[in-house]
Amino acid sequence: MKGKVLVIGGAGFIGSHTADELFKRGYKIRILDNLSPKTHFGRWPKYLSPKFEKIKGNVKDRKILEKSLEGVDFVIHLAAIMDLMPDYSVFFDTNVTSTALLYEIIVAKKLPIKKIVVASSQFVYGEGRWRCKKHGEIFPKQRVNESLTQKRWDPVCPLGGEKIKPLLLEETHQDPPNQYAISKYTQELIALKLGRLNSIPSVAMRYSIVHGPRQSLKNAYSGALRIFTLQLLNNKPLSIYEDGLSQRDYVSVYDVARANADVLENPRADFENFNVGSGKAYTVLELAHMVAQTLGKDWGFKPTGEFRVGDIRHAVSSIAKLEKLGWKVRDKEEEIVKEYVNWVKEQKLDQDYLSLAEAQMKALGVVKKAAL
Numbered sequence: 001m002k003g004k005v006l007v008i009g010g011a012g013f014i015g016s017h018t019a020d021e022l023f024k025r026g027y028k029i030r031i032l033d034n035l036s037p038k039t040h041f042g043r044w045p046k047y048l049s050p051k052f053e054k055i056k057g058n059v060k061d062r063k064i065l066e067k068s069l070e071g072v073d074f075v076i077h078l079a080a081i082m083d084l085m086p087d088y089s090v091f092f093d094t095n096v097t098s099t100a101l102l103y104e105i106i107v108a109k110k111l112p113i114k115k116i117v118v119a120s121s122q123f124v125y126g127e128g129r130w131r132c133k134k135h136g137e138i139f140p141k142q143r144v145n146e147s148l149t150q151k152r153w154d155p156v157c158p159l160g161g162e163k164i165k166p167l168l169l170e171e172t173h174q175d176p177p178n179q180y181a182i183s184k185y186t187q188e189l190i191a192l193k194l195g196r197l198n199s200i201p202s203v204a205m206r207y208s209i210v211h212g213p214r215q216s217l218k219n220a221y222s223g224a225l226r227i228f229t230l231q232l233l234n235n236k237p238l239s240i241y242e243d244g245l246s247q248r249d250y251v252s253v254y255d256v257a258r259a260n261a262d263v264l265e266n267p268r269a270d271f272e273n274f275n276v277g278s279g280k281a282y283t284v285l286e287l288a289h290m291v292a293q294t295l296g297k298d299w300g301f302k303p304t305g306e307f308r309v310g311d312i313r314h315a316v317s318s319i320a321k322l323e324k325l326g327w328k329v330r331d332k333e334e335e336i337v338k339e340y341v342n343w344v345k346e347q348k349l350d351q352d353y354l355s356l357a358e359a360q361m362k363a364l365g366v367v368k369k370a371a372l
């Protein structure tokens, strides 16, 4: 046995796969999860191995977290709220305060924790890194609703250049554009700075969009693959925002689980942040077609003329830093889309969570219509 890992949020999508990977590598697993109603149906999911120790509770509860940390060697903190709803304080309370509490308890009780891995996100880059023909490397400011309403989707060169194109995102910068991204970047800072201050090896993982089975169908507020799959299965039009040409990179949950386990085991990862993606760009329309083909439905997709407030134009991560540790992408996006869609077909939903999420996001102004 290599040690015991506490996986906070381990009943979820990335957490459960990470627990499986670590168990396979010889670790004992303890899961702390509150079975959040945004993700779960009020019971432990069946996919969790009976060999895992499970504690039901909130990561924000000091007593529960203290109990969960007893006898543990490593911690992976994946619990979070992660939609674009405007309940800002809830984001910070769950994603940020819980991380601070984790370090506070470890320091106060002098717990012999060997490493902490926290989940950040590619979202922390905001509009990211672009190249301007006239000014070279630039970091455009966040797009404003006034431009998006006029269908001006691309960000602009802050120095007034006219021809700009996106570059791969590297771990050297950040410009979090919304409540979720701010909470994730703050979580990173807490882990890397308080970790160093207290000599607790810590690592922050900037995941790109993660794909694979077990991604909760209940949380239909975000996740293009989940939403397109549900829409196509229900013969609904696809919510393709902006012009459908936004670029993203997708990474399989198995590759993410291996990345989490690799940094946990590698001292060269300590006090660093890492992109975990594929480095390969797909437009949103390309993803929609991939899902449709898998389901044997290929319609002429049209963007809805809407946009999501706080969303970013393009986001494709460089994975060079993580590759230097020996990690490589193994799974192909086409294969993982197939596996996901087949998994969705096997699931039974008690309600139309997709319509509920769509209606709520429109009512709260999270999705807006472009004017032209």
Ligand SMILES: NC(=O)c1ccc[n+]([C@@H]2O[C@H](COP(=O)([O-])OP(=O)(O)OC[C@H]3O[C@@H](n4cnc5c(N)ncnc54)[C@H](O)[C@@H]3O)[C@@H](O)[C@H]2O)c1
Pocket (backbone or CB within 6 Å): 008, 009, 010, 011, 012, 013, 014, 015, 032, 033, 034, 035, 036, 037, 039, 040, 057, 058, 059, 060, 077, 078, 079, 080, 081, 082, 094, 119, 120, 121, 122, 184, 206, 207, 208, 209, 210, 211, 215, 216
């Ligand atoms: N899925 C992605 O594409 C993606 C991309 C970038 C970053 N991330 C980050 O990865 C992490 C895991 O995401 P996921 O996709 O597996 O989500 P998920 O919803 O499947 O898993 C999160 C788990 O955390 C639990 N949880 C939530 N609040 C809690 C609380 N207060 N106390 C205890 N448990 C709580 C939930 O019940 C759930 O089981 C998150 O931190 C997220 O920000 C995910």
